Amino acid sequence: MITETQTVRFPELSLDSGETLRGLEVAYEAYGKLNERRSNAILILHAFTGDAHAAGVDHEGKTGWWDNMLGPGKAFDTEHYYVLCANVLGGCRGTTGPASTNPATGKPYGMSFPVITIGDMVRLQQMLVESLGIRRLLAVTGGSMGGMQALEWAVSFPDAVCASIPIAATARSSAQQIAFNEVGRQAIAADPDFRGGDYYAGNPPARGLAVARMVGHITYMSDESMREKFGRRLRGREEFSFGFDVDFEVESYLRYRGSQFVGRFDANSYLYITKAMDYFDLTAGYPSLAASLERARCRFLVISFTSDWLYPSYQSLEIVNALRGRNHDVTYCELTSNYGHDAFLVDVGEQTGILRGFLARCQREVEAGQ
């Protein structure tokens, strides 16, 4: 399946910061077929560095980031469902972000791009969904930051969502999550090529961005998965180099992932999107998480992974228990996996059975008018 990224334009978007963005573009992909009642649409919400290309193969031969979950006969079965995925606001893969041209100046926004929130991302997605003639989504789902958006959708647009499926997510960023994001941002800011974010005419802050990505990768794995994958194996040598070149397999892997990332991701997007995650707190303005979730009317399926120490299970349980306290329709599964936070992307076997059963029930109930 060759997939095509499409773009829609919107005149403006009011942001949580009070500012307004004008002349926006949203890049999205669509898979499957919208049924006549327009009741089988699922919105996939990508994680931090993801993009609209969730499934299939694009013109460059690149496979979508959730292709193992999305397609005919898979968890999100495109034989049954119409599946959408859009690049987030602030991203650098087709949707308006700091690398986009500011229509007011004719130059890239850079650091003049306004600070955005998860709520802003979701409001822009809602404009996209509405423009496609879909009034109610069967489900919104995503892992990590995608899960934050799935939660935000449930409370911001309660009538537009039948089910919310946050995976490996949290209702509010923890000190540890904010801390790792800040390390990444500081690595970028410390690169001399960063120039206060105004680097589009010259070299990007490639070293800083690569270091930020290396730290990120460590947090996405687990001690066990790193032991299994690398152990203390040396890279292309029998003995230590007694120098500071690459000795270990794990060093080589991190350097490779860091340098590879620089080619596909914008450093300013890194700053803006991590900030949006840090600000995310579903309880803000409410006495408790339960009070905040009272706005939601959809069913929930919450999934966490045993070895995920970046978004640990207790954060998912916080959401689940707040919902159980109101006797809300919530399903919770903690899946056993060694892959750490990355599990939602790679450990798809058990997720598939759960998601298929849950979505089938939602569709049954929606068709029955419940």
Add this chain to the structure above:
Amino acid sequence: MKVREVLGRSDYALISELVPQGSQVLDLGCGDGALLAFLQATKGVEARGIELQPELVQAAVARGVPVYQGDVESSLSEYPDKAFDYVILSQTVQETRRPLHILTQMLRIGSHAIIAFPNFGHWRVRFAHLVSGRAPRTRLFPYAWHDSPNIHFLTVLDFEELVRAQGWSMERRFFLSGHKQVSGLPNLRAEIAVYMLTK
């Protein structure tokens, strides 16, 4: 009431006859969700389950039953009072560490509690114990003492004594031997006892 077999379990047959159409049901230790899926399909109940074993939770969710993965003993306090019409504990009470705590919670969060348990007072159990001089092993208690999940061995008399002491009312009670209902001498003749309680 005629006792039949549902999904290979005579207590399921009784329970499904006790639960009215369209009620809200919570099944504690719901396993793979077989009973709840059956109640969803035949009684249109709004079903919820709690189960600890991940594989069983996944099997239940895969068949469309909303399940909370967690330990029954520590997960009931979150639910509000009278959240459910019926809270079911089917052949699990003998495996829990604090049965009284669970029964009390069941009657707080549910209008009715349905409890089914294997009767340790059954004559076969008594006989096996008397003759062998060992921890009894019967068709209902097939485990060796060291790998049995059962940690409380209660009888019909024990359970009813607790119900009376707590001041709960027994709305219905049924005694089963195989797939037949028994009436006289339940503490000797019942393999499974099924109670519906309210506060």
